[in-house]
Amino acid sequence: MQSIEQFQERVRGAAADKQPLRIRGGGSKDWYGQRLEGEILDTRGYRGIVDYEPTELVITARCGTPLSEIEAVLAERNQMLAFEPPHFGSGATLGGAIAAGLAGPRRATSGGVRDFVLGAKLLDGKGDVLSFGGQVMKNVAGYDVSRMLAGSLGTLGLLLEVSVKVLPKPFADITLCLDMPEIEAIRRLNEWGGQPLPLSGSCWHNGRLALRLSGAQAAVDAAVRLIGGDIMANPDGFWEELREQRLPFFGGEDALWRLSVPSSTSAIVLGGVQLIEWGGAQRWLRTDLDAATIRRSVSAVGGHATLFRGGDKSSGVFQPLAPAVARIHERLKASFDPAHIFNPGRMY
Template sequence: MQSIEQFQERVRAAAADQTPLRIRGGGTKDWYGQRLEGEILDTRGYAGIIDYEPTELVITARCGTPLAEIEAVLADRNQMLAFEPPHFGAGATLGGAIAAGLAGPRRAASGGVRDFVLGAKLLDGKGDVLGFGGQVMKNVAGYDVSRLLAGSLGTLGLLLEVSVKVLPKPFAETTLCLELGQAEAIRRLNEWGGQPLPVSSSCWHNGRLWLRLSGAQAAVDAAVHLIGGEVVASPACFWEELREQRLPFFGGDDALWRLSLPSTTGVLQLGGVQLIEWGGAQRWLRSDADAASIRRSVAAAGGHATLFRGGDKSVGVFQPLAPGIARIHERLKQSFDPAHIFNPGRMF
């Protein structure tokens, strides 16, 4: 197994020589973000579950641990990663899932990746091992750097180990499908979101709305009676296909945009086709419209747009930062990676 000392030696040598390093686990998300640059620093040799306490609802593992292994261990105890990280390939690792910061269909109900990160060990650009947080929520005080690592795409350092909160799987789950137009679906989703209904996931596309209900059997049954619609057979397949973006919608040639918006935002006329998740807060757009017009429309609605997959990355994958926020990013980068060797140019 790869050792921390070997990582330290490689990082210190790279910093001394100003050699960029490209942190990489299974490589299943190499397409995400801006350019890929630098010598590969492979994390897969540093793997394994360090500690798992089912009664404490926390698991600690090394960065190169396969995501599938984590999920299998949790499933044996009827537990799960509630943010449902997409794999996008068989080689996905825990470190890559945290660094990418991507959550699946259950995110609106359960929370995002950073909401479940309790603690982390990071190897910074000087080759020092830094520890943040812990294995319980009460250890997280002040500015929580461990959560800052979620979605940082490895630009701040090499995530060595991470402690993640897990949750029990629901007692019961049912998926409903309703025939609804986009405007009515958004209205209903926000109406249901203000009621004590066990809606754990939603997806609207092409005149159909899928709802996943999760919780106690009585609560699920009551929601089915209230909402109506058709009960879907074998629903797990649908939500997995959505999470892994294997539904036909995601197979087009046009650029795929990820739009983050207030859930109450009405229908946005952006051209192309849309798929809506998270009660209206996340919208996927397949469109050949120019980036500037998409971002103007989304910003006017109080959101931001990410060029998630395909398209011309020269327009910037991520929404350009306001000057003040950009300066904070620069200072963080300088503090953690003064030689700027980790994943240069991956985010901005």
């Protein structure tokens, strides 16, 4: 198994030689972000669950630990990663899931990746091991660096180990299907979202809305009576297909854009086809429109747009940062990775 000392030697050598390193676990998300650059620093050999306290709802594991292994161990105790990280491949690792910062259908009601990160160990660009946070929320004080690592795409350092909060699986789980047009679906989702209903996932596409309800049996039954609709057969398969983007919608040839907007935003007319998640806050768009047109329209409603898959990355995968925010990013990068060796150009 790889050791921290081996990582340190590699990082210090790369910093001295100004040799970029490309941090890589299973490679299941190599397509995400800007360009890939540098010699591969493979994390898969540094794996294993360090600590798991089911009664405390916390699991700590090394970066190269397969996501499937984490989820299998949690399932034995009827627990789960509530942010439902997509794998996008059999080799997905915990470190990659945290670095990518991507969450699945439960995100809107349970929280995103950074909401569940309690602590982390990071190998910085000087080869030093830094520890942040811990295994309980009260350990978090000052700048919450461990959560900042979620979604950083490995640009700040090598995430060695992470402690993540887990949750019990719900007692009951039912998915309802209702036929309705886009504007009505957005209105109803926001209406239901403002009520004490056990919502845990939503998906509208092509005139059909799927709504997942999870929680106590009595609460789920009451919500079913209120909302109506048909009960979906094999809902677990559907939500997994959505999370892993294996539904037919995601198989098109046009560029796939991820639009993040206020949930109450009405229909966004940009041509192409759309799929709506997270109560209206996340909208997937397949279109051949140019980036400037898409971002201008989405910015006008207070949102931002990410070129998720395919398309021309020369216009930038992620929404351009405001100058003040860009300067903060630059200072953070310089502080953690002064030689700029980790995943250069992966984000901006």
